[in-house]
Amino acid sequence: MKITYCARSERSTRNRFMRLKHSGDLRRAHRVEVVRSFYGGEPRTRLELANQLGLSVATIGTIVGELTKAGFLKEAAGARTGGGRPATQLTLRGGGSLVVGVDVAETYVTAELFDQAMARLARKRVPVLENAPEAVVEHVLAAVAAVRRQVYEAPVSAIGVSLPGQVEARLRPLLERRWDVPVLLDNPLKAITLAEQMFGAARDQDDVIVVNLGTGVGLGVVAGGRLLRGATNNAGEWGHTVLEAGGQPCRCGGRGCVEAYVGAGALMRLLEGSPFLVSGDQDATVARLAEAVRLGDSAALETLTRFARPLGLALANAVNMLNPELIVFGGWVSAALGEPLVSAVTPVIKEYALATPFEAATAVLGRHLDNPVSLGMAVLAFETHLLD
Amino acid sequence: MKITYCARSERSTRNRFMRLKHSGDLRRAHRVEVVRSFYGGEPRTRLELANQLGLSVATIGTIVGELTKAGFLKEAAGARTGGGRPATQLTLRGGGSLVVGVDVAETYVTAELFDQAMARLARKRVPVLENAPEAVVEHVLAAVAAVRRQVYEAPVSAIGVSLPGQVEARLRPLLERRWDVPVLLDNPLKAITLAEQMFGAARDQDDVIVVNLGTGVGLGVVAGGRLLRGATNNAGEWGHTVLEAGGQPCRCGGRGCVEAYVGAGALMRLLEGSPFLVSGDQDATVARLAEAVRLGDSAALETLTRFARPLGLALANAVNMLNPELIVFGGWVSAALGEPLVSAVTPVIKEYALATPFEAATAVLGRHLDNPVSLGMAVLAFETHLLD
Structure with missing residues (x-):
């Protein structure tokens, strides 16, 4: 499967100041943004989303419609009533499309499996005893296979792998075509920062x-x-x-x-x-x-x-x-x-x-000191769906 | 008149990832972006704008309508024909709303008057011989008055003043209520960078x-x-x-x-x-x-x-x-x-x-070594209109 590097997909969600080339890019960026706004937060209505994100209610309606149809959002159990008529609250739908986030560190590889609401379903950490690239890649494959084996109820749809800069060039070609699903590579700094920004101290x-x-x-x-x-x-x-x-x-x-x-x-x-x-x-x-x-x-x-x-x-x-x-x-x-x-x-x-x-x-x-790298990579991997 | 500091108005054009609080903010941000896209560039059609900025043609139509009605955009003289039917080209309208950009440096003050298409109409540079804040402010007022006197055909609608960080706190209160139009303050680094980004090497x-x-x-x-x-x-x-x-x-x-x-x-x-x-x-x-x-x-x-x-x-x-x-x-x-x-x-x-x-x-x-500071401040001052 194709490997995307440097979160190029995320770059394409850059806003208009960043010279998007197609108007579809903006729609995809909106999808990412709506999903991100639910991480670690409460269910909310279309109106609340529109106010929070600075988009019109009509635009939010369209995006929510797309995301619901694709199975990423659902209506929350209860409905809050304000001064006026009750409004439907939305929330992330769990399960669904599973993703794996992988942290390739110098002394270990950690793979974690998440559902599409970023709930962690499985985790596998293997020590890296030998630093030859081929050996590291075998550890990565083993860790990913281990977490995939632990959860049967849904297929894995994307894998995000964090590679430290100094080994990226050597590991990248070895990881190509080793999995049957899209793979996204990035570096641990970006993954950690995204995790802190979405779920943590930031x-x-x-x-x-x-x-x-x-x-x-x-x-x-x-x-x-x-x-x-x-x-x-x-x-x-x-x-x-x-x-x-x-x-x-x-x-x-x-x-x-x-x-x-x-x-x-x-x-x-x-x-x-x-x-x-x-x-x-x-x-x-x-x-x-x-x-x-x-x-x-x-x-x-x-x-x-x-x-x-x-x-x-x-x-x-x-x-x-x-x-x-x-x-x-x-x-x-x-x-x-x-x-x-x-x-x-x-x-x-x-x-x-x-x-x-x-x-x-x-x-x-930092609040997410457990493994923010795998979490951040899982978020980036999941977002490849939103950017399709 | 009210002084806005730190380009707070520009901060409010931050995109949705930056948590705009009102959907109107996004519309204002779009206006800024459309106007900026014309700086130093060619006339273009709504479709070209939409493609360049990653917005839908409908959204561009609305923004162009607002900007044309407000007198900031106009139809260009010629119309280009592509493979299909001819499409109207748009361009910035000159004249109109004039703005002054002021560069307060350690040894001089430069004031420049621009029309709304950022064509420079007048310039005045005065040496600063004494560094007492009151003296500097008098130089600023004199330089601005000088460029305003040089051009009678249109009123000045906003003034942007760049103040170096080390003197900002002392000059700011002295500049308040000295002009009859809105004043925007920022620092020279931001102004230079914006000028290079809009018109120069960047x-x-x-x-x-x-x-x-x-x-x-x-x-x-x-x-x-x-x-x-x-x-x-x-x-x-x-x-x-x-x-x-x-x-x-x-x-x-x-x-x-x-x-x-x-x-x-x-x-x-x-x-x-x-x-x-x-x-x-x-x-x-x-x-x-x-x-x-x-x-x-x-x-x-x-x-x-x-x-x-x-x-x-x-x-x-x-x-x-x-x-x-x-x-x-x-x-x-x-x-x-x-x-x-x-x-x-x-x-x-x-x-x-x-x-x-x-x-x-x-x-x-850098390409705009003449006075990017006044130019950048004029752009920021003009944009206060687009953000209204």
Whole structure:
């Protein structure tokens, strides 16, 4: 089956300022928007949808009609009465078209199966012990097959796979024609950010940065309500902006990159010689550090404070550049360190950012730390139906 | 008259992904979009507009009807015949509603008068010798009065004033109720970027950074076809991202900011002891340097190469973050140094940016170097009519 890359389909939902080439694109964009507006929210009437989305009731009527006929929306059980006559409430229809979201990380592959209302039906996580592309692809196929086997009542209609930038070029050809349904590829930053925007901490926020802290680091950006993708879907490479010219060597081959100071590898370096270090095991090391921080261990707190300096400086640069209202701390390192990380970093952001953009921004932990990557990819995969 | 700040009116044209609150907002957004699509372009038919903007012919018909009735559009002189029946071509109607765009810079105030098709009818530039806010405001009032006196045939219907961030808070209250027409305030970065996007080097480009190099420096960003504003209209403060922690003192009170290395003041410092330096005169100094660069003077070229290093590094960071397809060099320093600046900076961007975003980006000189600030402010001021 055809593989779509770079969420090209989503690019085609860009609004009119973005020079849609066909009027049908706008109708498809409206469908996506109506479905998205139901995620994590209440049932609502056509009139409420029209008001929320700034569309006419007639337009909403047409879109709702299409989506209902296609089986994506249904009338909700009850009907609310306002001052006037009762109006029918609509909601997402569960079941139906199932989708799989896959998170290909450096040490594991997670596949999750969702129904079309994005309720999770099954999950499979397999460790990646060998990094050869062929081996990784076999893990991906196995994980997807496992979740598909767990649910028989409906067919899977699309698969979304998140591939980290550094392996994308090698994995992509190996994934082609391995499944019988459409496949959408994107990168984890975009998936995480979309998940936070649809279901998480960034709901109803227009200008957001989602900081992904793990072995690699990056920034997902919502600008004016939309995912920032850039010309070739590479926006958000904050991890490879230079923090110190000629500084620490980075995995990318450069020197002084943000990632070389705030990636899990840098945290391991910071912990050398400390009792928190579990040599060769980032997960265990960060977990130990996090536990000690929670217990108020002074050496652990001191490490957190040192780690927060380059992170806060690099985030201050992002705050000055992008002027977000919300900074969401995501990724497994943020999940492990939790609120103490946010508290340690915030004063450093304040020290380096201009006063106005600093005051405009609130820093919070991401809410969907379980697996926002698979969830975001499932949403993107599902939307291929809405864009047909 | 009421002063609108931060292009709040333009914010209200945000598309549905941005949660418009009323369906009328979308209609107003369509009006802006139709008018913008004519800037710098050819007359076109309703069908061509519909295809270009991704709207239905019926919607375009309604919008064109409204805009024609309001006197903003007219039928073009000729009618083109395609394969089928001849279709009426539309174009912007000149004259009509005049607007003034004002550029308040550190050493001058420029006011320009435009008709509603953005043809410039008059221009007045006055030097600013004293920086007290009251004095600056008198210069602004004088410049605007001068251009209004030059054109009698139509009334001025709106005034757009660009204020640099550092003086905005002090000037804003002094400008209130000084004119008899609506006034729109914004910052120069946004105005320059809009001018480049509507009339200049960035036309038909969706992902652009406009580097404004002058005494202060900043970045205007077009992301997915739209101006990036951020939560409080402060996006683009690239000039105050940190290039070197604890480095050169900056006018903002911080240390190591990009501006402290690539602003005109930094260039003056770089030229200390050289024959190009005209002490206390940035304009004359940069003009001398530019002339020497053009003549191939080796000391001048060496200075340009040194100046290009921090600039290229800081731009590489922006390229990694934003993944633009186009980098536009704007501002008076770029205008003075010209193509040799672009040529000197490009290899440094390549050195520090990731390969994929670097390859995606093209660097060019800005096209509207005359006064994009007044032009951009005039467009924003005119659009207050379309948003009524």
